[in-house]
Amino acid sequence: xxxxxAIQDLxxxxxxxxxxxxxxxxxxxxxxVALYSVHPGTNPxxxxxxxxxxxxEMLHLTIAANVLNAVGGKPDLNAPGFVPAYPTHLPxxxxxxxxxxxxxTPAALExxxxxxxxxxxxxxxxxxxxxxxxxxxxxxxxxxxDSGWSYYSIxxxxxxxxxxxxxxxxxxxxxxxxxxxxxxxxxxxxxxYYSGGGKLRAVTDLDSAxxxxxxxxxxxxxxxxxxxSGDGELSHYYRFQQLQLGRYYEPGxxxxxxxxxxxxxxxxxxxxxVKPNIKLSDFPPKSELLGVAKAFNDAYRRFLDLLTQSYNGxxxxxxxxxxFMFSFRNMVNELIRNPLPGGGNAAPTFEV
Amino acid sequence: MHLYMxxxxxxxxxxxxxxxxxxxxxxxxxxxxxxxxxxxxxxGKRVLMLEAATETGKGFDGYQSLLTRFYSRVGxxxxxxxPVNPNALMPRGSELRKLxxxxxxxxxYIVQSxxxxxxxxxxxxxxxxxxxxxxxxxxxxxxxxxxxxxxxxGLDWPLSYEDIEPDYRRVEREMGVAGEVEDxxxxxxxxxxxYVFPMHGLPLSYLDQQVxxxxxxxxVVLDGQTYPIKVRPYPQARNGVxxxxxxxxxxxxPQGAVASYQIDQGGRCxxxxxxxxxxxxxxxxxxxxxxxxxxxxxxxxxxxxxxxxKVSIDGATGLVSEIEVKVYHDPDxxxxxxxxxxxxxxxxxANAIETPRLLLASGLKSSSGLVGRxxxxxxxxxxxxxxxxxxxxxxxxxxxxxxxxxxxxxxRRNQAAFAVDIHNDGWGWATGSPFSDLQQLVDQRNMFxxxxxxxxxxxxxxxxxxAFMIEVMPNESNRITVDPSYTDALGNMRxxxxxTIPDYTMRGAAYxxxxxxxxxxxxxAQDCTAYDPGDYGLVPYHGENYAIRGGNHLAGTHVMGTxxxxxxxxxxxxxxxxxxxYLVGGGSMPTIGTAxxxxxxxxxxxxxxxAILRQLDGQTTAPSGLS
Numbered sequence: 001x002x003x004x005x006a007i008q009d010l011x012x013x014x015x016x017x018x019x020x021x022x023x024x025x026x027x028x029x030x031x032x033v034a035l036y037s038v039h040p041g042t043n044p045x046x047x048x049x050x051x052x053x054x055x056x057e058m059l060h061l062t063i064a065a066n067v068l069n070a071v072g073g074k075p076d077l078n079a080p081g082f083v084p085a086y087p088t089h090l091p092x093x094x095x096x097x098x099x100x101x102x103x104x105t106p107a108a109l110e111x112x113x114x115x116x117x118x119x120x121x122x123x124x125x126x127x128x129x130x131x132x133x134x135x136x137x138x139x140x141x142x143x144x145x146d147s148g149w150s151y152y153s154i155x156x157x158x159x160x161x162x163x164x165x166x167x168x169x170x171x172x173x174x175x176x177x178x179x180x181x182x183x184x185x186x187x188x189x190x191x192x193y194y195s196g197g198g199k200l201r202a203v204t205d206l207d208s209a210x211x212x213x214x215x216x217x218x219x220x221x222x223x224x225x226x227x228x229s230g231d232g233e234l235s236h237y238y239r240f241q242q243l244q245l246g247r248y249y250e251p252g253x254x255x256x257x258x259x260x261x262x263x264x265x266x267x268x269x270x271x272x273x274v275k276p277n278i279k280l281s282d283f284p285p286k287s288e289l290l291g292v293a294k295a296f297n298d299a300y301r302r303f304l305d306l307l308t309q310s311y312n313g314x315x316x317x318x319x320x321x322x323x324f325m326f327s328f329r330n331m332v333n334e335l336i337r338n339p340l341p342g343g344g345n346a347a348p349t350f351e352v
Numbered sequence: 353m354h355l356y357m358x359x360x361x362x363x364x365x366x367x368x369x370x371x372x373x374x375x376x377x378x379x380x381x382x383x384x385x386x387x388x389x390x391x392x393x394x395x396g397k398r399v400l401m402l403e404a405a406t407e408t409g410k411g412f413d414g415y416q417s418l419l420t421r422f423y424s425r426v427g428x429x430x431x432x433x434x435p436v437n438p439n440a441l442m443p444r445g446s447e448l449r450k451l452x453x454x455x456x457x458x459x460x461y462i463v464q465s466x467x468x469x470x471x472x473x474x475x476x477x478x479x480x481x482x483x484x485x486x487x488x489x490x491x492x493x494x495x496x497x498x499x500x501x502x503x504x505x506g507l508d509w510p511l512s513y514e515d516i517e518p519d520y521r522r523v524e525r526e527m528g529v530a531g532e533v534e535d536x537x538x539x540x541x542x543x544x545x546x547y548v549f550p551m552h553g554l555p556l557s558y559l560d561q562q563v564x565x566x567x568x569x570x571x572v573v574l575d576g577q578t579y580p581i582k583v584r585p586y587p588q589a590r591n592g593v594x595x596x597x598x599x600x601x602x603x604x605x606p607q608g609a610v611a612s613y614q615i616d617q618g619g620r621c622x623x624x625x626x627x628x629x630x631x632x633x634x635x636x637x638x639x640x641x642x643x644x645x646x647x648x649x650x651x652x653x654x655x656x657x658x659x660x661x662k663v664s665i666d667g668a669t670g671l672v673s674e675i676e677v678k679v680y681h682d683p684d685x686x687x688x689x690x691x692x693x694x695x696x697x698x699x700x701x702a703n704a705i706e707t708p709r710l711l712l713a714s715g716l717k718s719s720s721g722l723v724g725r726x727x728x729x730x731x732x733x734x735x736x737x738x739x740x741x742x743x744x745x746x747x748x749x750x751x752x753x754x755x756x757x758x759x760x761x762x763x764r765r766n767q768a769a770f771a772v773d774i775h776n777d778g779w780g781w782a783t784g785s786p787f788s789d790l791q792q793l794v795d796q797r798n799m800f801x802x803x804x805x806x807x808x809x810x811x812x813x814x815x816x817x818x819a820f821m822i823e824v825m826p827n828e829s830n831r832i833t834v835d836p837s838y839t840d841a842l843g844n845m846r847x848x849x850x851x852t853i854p855d856y857t858m859r860g861a862a863y864x865x866x867x868x869x870x871x872x873x874x875x876x877a878q879d880c881t882a883y884d885p886g887d888y889g890l891v892p893y894h895g896e897n898y899a900i901r902g903g904n905h906l907a908g909t910h911v912m913g914t915x916x917x918x919x920x921x922x923x924x925x926x927x928x929x930x931x932x933x934y935l936v937g938g939g940s941m942p943t944i945g946t947a948x949x950x951x952x953x954x955x956x957x958x959x960x961x962x963a964i965l966r967q968l969d970g971q972t973t974a975p976s977g978l979s
Contacts, residue, residue, distance in 0.1 A: 250612065
């Protein structure tokens with residue numbers, strides 16, 4: 001039986017927001033591996049766009065944590081299974097597709113476009129669709145209470161959360177209460193995390209929660225599926241599309257798929273051939289490279305721990321995450337530049 | 353919000369020669385020119401900007417190409433991102449050599465004679481020297497504006513700190529200054545009640561903090577006065593965390609990189625250590641950010657690769673009638689076309705060497721004869737030492753903190769004041785670190801592998817460089833001239849620079865050396881300072897040698913004053929002799945105190961913009977004396 005997409009109680013809302021945090025994080029490894037697979041000094045347009053999108057996914061992650069904190073939840077990025085085993089499934093309309101880690105290739109770009117693909121909410125389409133049978137592995141964007149069903153798109157998943165917030169808050173108000181009982185000091189604001197577009201504001205009530213999630217949807221897929229968001233920012237979908245179409249959108253461009261700005265050239269050969277969805281078991285035993293891969297996973301676990309602490313009352317720790325990310329870059333570069341005996345280059349495995 | 357750069361370019365030279373619709377022509381695209389362009393365009397005026405160099409740095413691709421060039425250079429001097437352009441040359445440290453007394457070096461763009469050689473530079477590029485400036489933005493102190501009256505040194509300004517204070521705030525908004533008012537505690541300047549900078553101050557580096565631990569709370573005695581000293585952060589035009597209290601609670605939106613398409617970069621400083629010569633993410637202000645807004649008005653046109661070569665005066669009226677411009681197509685070829693451009697107001701914003709160079713090449717010495725004279729630049733004395741423990745040197749922006757407690761005081765009757773920068777890039781400026789260290793460890797100590805790695809860390813991360821920025825007072829014999837024997841590829845006369853470091857400054861330098869030794873000893877650091885007798889900037893003083901570096905803080909050469917006989921421009925930077933000519937920039941400054949000149953010259957640009965608008969709107973006719 002198809003489950004309802006209406007969130008029933010606060011605990012279900014927590015489940016949804018936990019899933020949102022997991023979902024936002026899950027896009028980072030694919031974007032980061034693709035970003036660092038590009039030969040240094042080449043493909044500046046692709047590098048810039050991948051970097052910006054990754055930075056904004058971190059913003060979305062933080063926004064989801066803020067909303068969860070605002071309603072009294074506790075973000076946990078070290079929960080078992082938080083980092084999916086790649087490849088993992090994401091919903092995209094009637095079908096789902098696999099997202100994995102690997103080199104920056106035309107196929108990877110196609111996948112990134114699917115990740116950010118505009119949703120169908122409000123167009124009469126079903127929000128929930130039955131998950132294809134025989135899928136193994138993890139699945140993001142599924143119904144948190146019924147793994148047999150998933151959302152049509154990431155935007156639809158967020159809209160279900162927005163509806164749930166409205167309903168639950170309305171109910172709470174009837175009895176003179178509120179669901180926004182979280183400690184305000186647990187909110188992460190823009191002094192602790194910065195991204196190019198979109199301001200990180202404290203979530204303290206229904207309006208600020210809805211506005212924060214709207215920003216997430218708009219940055220991903222655009223306002224009303226248009227090219228630009230309300231404050232003139234290009235959505236992720238159209239940022240990636242520029243790489244596919246070989247041209248930048250310019251202010252004034254309104255027609256999707258017809259950018260008129262500067263030309264973009266991509267040198268697909270200037271990319272390290274990273275082994276897709278690499279695992280520690282792909283590394284030669286006892287090799288120096290395996291040591292680096294393990295060291296990366298240890299560092300990544302500490303990074304997730306630092307984020308968890310930041311989202312649990314110590315926002316100032318986010319500032320320490322910055323040098324952490326520089327050290328990631330060094331380790332990732334070390335891995336990605338080295339070929340493996342079985343073919344393909346090494347990469348971080350994100351097995352934490 | 354995103355800052356789009358869409359240049360309006362004039363390529364139609366024939367039509368341009370006939371065009372009499374411009375309200376103003378501005379020579380130079382640095383901070384002064386950019387602020388004037390924006391202010392005039394926003395007030396509805398039409399402006400033509402001439403830039404001698406190419407437009408390379410204007411867009412994101414061009415900016416990145418400068419960065420790539422910098423990364424690929426072996427010698428990473430402060431002009432290394434900018435290709436040599438024989439049609440619009442700029443001074444480069446690499447061209448200098450030691451000169452005997454009276455010996456002349458005309459191989460360098462600026463012609464100099466020994467014994468003292470200045471290594472001052474400026475950048476001729478789209479964006480001017482704001483492309484490579486370090487972006488420290490201290491204001492001048494109240495007493496800096498009246499050193500003649502207070503200390504019997506230098507010149508008084510025809511303006512007070514109070515006159516200029518509101519314009520400093522405009523600069524802090526336009527450039528996006530990160531700082532804290534509290535960090536100015538005890539300095540001779542003031543802010544309006546409740547004022548905060550647009551962005552919170554950038555944090556002190558770990559190195560700054562280690563120095564602070566050693567010296568904060570101590571004091572020095574000078575001229576009978578006790579001066580407590582401590583390490584404080586510098587305000588900087590570098591994007592940080594916006595201060596929500598700014599602008600009565602409106603907050604502030606930092607301006608990042610400019611491009612013709614959407615680019616999300618540079619909204620925050622990332623702590624790269626190459627602010628000079630080029631911020632890799634455009635978190636540092638450059639005048640392109642101001643120009644992007646000016647172009648967006650649709651009233652600013654740019655003519656690049658256009659070297660202003662002559663300012664022509666109408667003999668009957670004394671007004672500037674036109675500016676002659678040499679427009680070239682290819683930086684590597686001298687082929688060019690000479691055209692003339694007209695406007696109601698002419699603004700020279702080409703910096704304190706190029707502006708007097710152009711005036712003198714046009715035969716315009718001014719009634720006072722002061723064009724080109726009173727050339728000032730801060731004299732830098734470098735002191736370097738090895739700290740007893742690893743202090744994280746080479747992390748953070750070029751400079752985040754320093755000691756500014758000796759910027760003011762009664763001692764200025766006898767000796768120059770100074771501000772001390774703590775350099776996060778180690779001994780780079782003094783010895784060429786880290787490259788020189790690598791070479792030494794490999795070539796002289798045969799280190800390699802892990803040992804070399806360890807050796808480098810041990811050596812580099814303990815480096816401490818204190819750069820003393822020492823004030824230089826105006827002196828008419830320090831000057832820029834021109835000489836028809838020295839020309840560039842287009843036949844324009846090059847600047848000839850004559851400079852000696854005054855004793856007043858050298859007394860400050862000698863004290864600075866002593867002060868550095870005191871600091872080093874309080875920190876338990878090993879003083880490694882040694883001035884090479886072959887240094888081109890060597891200045892002997894009282895039996896000791898000091899290597900004096902230039903500060904690229906050029907000023908004084910079209911000095912501002914109260915009357916036609918004591919100055920070149922009035923308090924609005926308007927020429928006393930030619931009432932439709934404004935000479936803007938550091939050249940108007942009668943003193944430079946111990947503040948990097950850009951915030952002050954930018955503040956003056958706002959003042960001039962108001963005067964020009966009054967003049968264009970027919971509200972004034974004569975230059976303004978003391979009010």
